[in-house]
Amino acid sequence: MGNIRATFRSQCDNSHAMDARIPSSNNESPWLPFESRRRARDEKREAVLRTAVALFLEQGYHGATLNEVAKRLNITKPALYNYFRGKDEILYECWSIGNELVDDCIAETSAGGGSGLDKLRKLIVRYAELMTADYGKSLVRFDIHDLSEDNRKIVQTAKRRIDRAFRDYITDGVKDGSVKACDPKLAAFAIAGSLNWIGHWFQPDGELTGRAVAEEFAIRLTEGIAETTTQVTSTRKTTTRKAAAPAAQKADKPPRKGNASREETSEHHARTAADAAGQSKRARSRLR
Amino acid sequence: MGNIRATFRSQCDNSHAMDARIPSSNNESPWLPFESRRRARDEKREAVLRTAVALFLEQGYHGATLNEVAKRLNITKPALYNYFRGKDEILYECWSIGNELVDDCIAETSAGGGSGLDKLRKLIVRYAELMTADYGKSLVRFDIHDLSEDNRKIVQTAKRRIDRAFRDYITDGVKDGSVKACDPKLAAFAIAGSLNWIGHWFQPDGELTGRAVAEEFAIRLTEGIAETTTQVTSTRKTTTRKAAAPAAQKADKPPRKGNASREETSEHHARTAADAAGQSKRARSRLR
DNA sequence: CCCGTATATTACCCATGGGTAAGAAATAGT
DNA sequence: ACTATTTCTTACCCATGGGTAATATACGGG
Known part of the structure; x- marks a missing residue:
């Protein structure tokens, strides 16, 4: 399910005023132009990824520079290395x-x-x-x-x-x-x-x-492969309703142990060995 | 990594006209290790492209270096510039x-x-x-x-x-x-x-x-979209012209608007302005 | 044979951008 | 406030690899 990674709470939720300076316009960077900081680490980490993925898609991985990523976040390149080991790790995390x-x-x-x-x-x-x-x-x-x-x-x-x-x-x-x-x-x-x-x-x-x-x-x-010709409204055809058996657990993922056939796959994707364990929480703030 | 080895062998076994020696094994490079040359220019050009496209696919465009391309062809990097202006042009030509x-x-x-x-x-x-x-x-x-x-x-x-x-x-x-x-x-x-x-x-x-x-x-x-249910053997026909009354609207969820101008396309590809004219002959030996 | 042209080699340049070092600014703890 | 820790900045390093310059080799023609 959309775990914590959907932390789209605006950065304008400043309860106790103070640094209520709203960034000029957009809803992106938690880093106000080099001044009041202090926002959750993970939140910044994710902001980096959001910016990076957008830039990578926009200009290509090699076309996008870390300087540009940093600039969009109102920080400088080395600051990124507080959250990631390098450019390729950022790429991987986006993918992840x-x-x-x-x-x-x-x-x-x-x-x-x-x-x-x-x-x-x-x-x-x-x-x-x-x-x-x-x-x-x-x-x-x-x-x-x-x-x-x-x-x-x-x-x-x-x-x-x-x-x-x-x-x-x-x-x-x-x-x-x-x-x-x-x-x-x-x-x-x-x-x-x-x-x-x-x-x-x-x-x-x-x-x-x-x-x-x-x-x-x-x-x-x-x-092409549906056995019953699909009529517009009937998305739930399947006359042979196999007794809705496993409505059981909600959104927990079965380990789904992947066997190892040496075949091609129709996909590209992966995850860290860490969260390969089970939950897809986005709480790992590993580094260094 | 000098290729000193290849350079000095030229004068040893020069049986002048008998350059019909078959390269050790494969069927690839028209450049025998720095000796008898003289093969059509276009042939070499295409050999570069064949090698380049294979390497790019194998290691990625940025992962593959021109030195590696040249090495596979028994030549050195600058020689490539006799046929192409630069790496990106090679990429484009492959694509083309x-x-x-x-x-x-x-x-x-x-x-x-x-x-x-x-x-x-x-x-x-x-x-x-x-x-x-x-x-x-x-x-x-x-x-x-x-x-x-x-x-x-x-x-x-x-x-x-x-x-x-x-x-x-x-x-x-x-x-x-x-x-x-x-x-x-x-x-x-x-x-x-x-x-x-x-x-x-x-x-x-x-x-x-x-x-x-x-x-x-x-x-x-x-x-899914063929009007006549496709029997595997009947690739032709269109027999039952199901009357123009086309299955009504089958699966209409979205607004289903018509076309437009500034649309996305389902492809990526192109050609040079040159051969955009008509024939796709592989005869253009443009350069410089 | 000698020269011109095409083609290839050696040796080099150098911009780019990922990555690092050292230290300043902000924060939290006591 | 003082200190420890985290976070961020300025200033740099430097490997990589695309690209160039100068030159050597082969071939073709006269």
Whole structure:
């Protein structure tokens, strides 16, 4: 679920006045131009990431400099090194947040129950919407070669896990009769490809909302493999309602142990070994 | 790391005219280790591009150095500047070749005739197969930010043109009854996304051939929008012209507005102003 | 053979930008 | 207030790798 990382509380919530100087306009940096500081460390860390991911997407990882990132935050480059070991770690962390968001999607979807097709569509909707936002885009726009060796491995592992989710839902669907017989591998590739591509073309200021794209894609991408012809209104077809079994736990993620097949995956993503353990809390303030 | 070794061997075994010696093993570089030269200029130019595109894909554009490119060709870095102005131009040329291949696909497909659906499928097959090879991959793996300003514009223009082809075929299909009513823009995005993604996951040494993927995708990606339920064997026809009454609105969630001017495109690609004229012959040996 | 041109080599330049060192400014604790 | 700690700044380092200059080698033609 949207854990703490959704800390969008404005930095103008200054209860006891004092430094009530509102930054000239925007809602970004917690660093007022070199004066009153003192805001939670994690909050600053996230501000760095927000700025970095936006800049990386805007100018490319190599086109964006740390000086520019710092400048947008009203600080200087070395200050960034209080929160990150280097540029590539910033890149990785951006990616990691996106990956956690995806993990949450998968967890929710798996917990939600329903037929294979139902789950597939739910995942598509959520995943697609992620791809319209910065952290989601980072999953598909950043180059794996720019990561450290270790992080690259993590990313590749996560790729496989996400691909696995798509394939599993499809396989489930074939079994429960909601999905036509097909090759789960290729079908997953096709679907993931369409979704990932959103991260390349979607523009927030366009005429389409992320939500609209997501819902359209949920139908479009499953039209070909859905066993029952999809009528407009019936998103919940699945005549063979498999007794909504596992509504059980809410948003807790099953460890989802990834086996190790040496196959290609339709994804790129990962997470740290740390949070690979379980919760996708964004509370790790590791460093140094 | 001096290549002293290569430099001094030139005068040892000069059996003058007998430079028919086959390089130790591979089939790559026209430059035998600094001795008999004299091969067509264009051939060398293309050898540079072949090597460069492979290396860029392998290590990333920024991870690959010109020294490494040169080394693989048995030459030194400055020699590359006889054929290209700089690294970014090499990148662009790689991209450009891929783009020309796509253009050829579109040209052939358009010339072939058939229903909108037929053309769409033909394009999918050809395009998909391109995506399994190096130059095709370069279309979707290279970052537009690494290009010069001018080349970037060319690329973006070409993106739009390719996207246009997909949309046009879909629109044609809707008109001639071979394709269900749908939003051509989103449908094109979805299809192009799946196809472009091939460039990210396909491995030539995998279990699938490019051809197999291509044909599978041609069916899979059009299953949802084909008017006639596709029997695997019937790639042609459009028999049951389901009356123009096109399945009404199937999955209408969003406003579903028509087109617009300043839209996103589902592609990235381009070509030089030169060959934008017509033929995509590979004969331009421009430089300096 | 000798020269001109194309092509390649060696040796070098140098801007860029990630990263570091040392110390100042702010904060928290006592 | 004094000190310890964290955070941030100024001032620098320096490796990397794209790009250039000067020069050497091969070839083709006369």
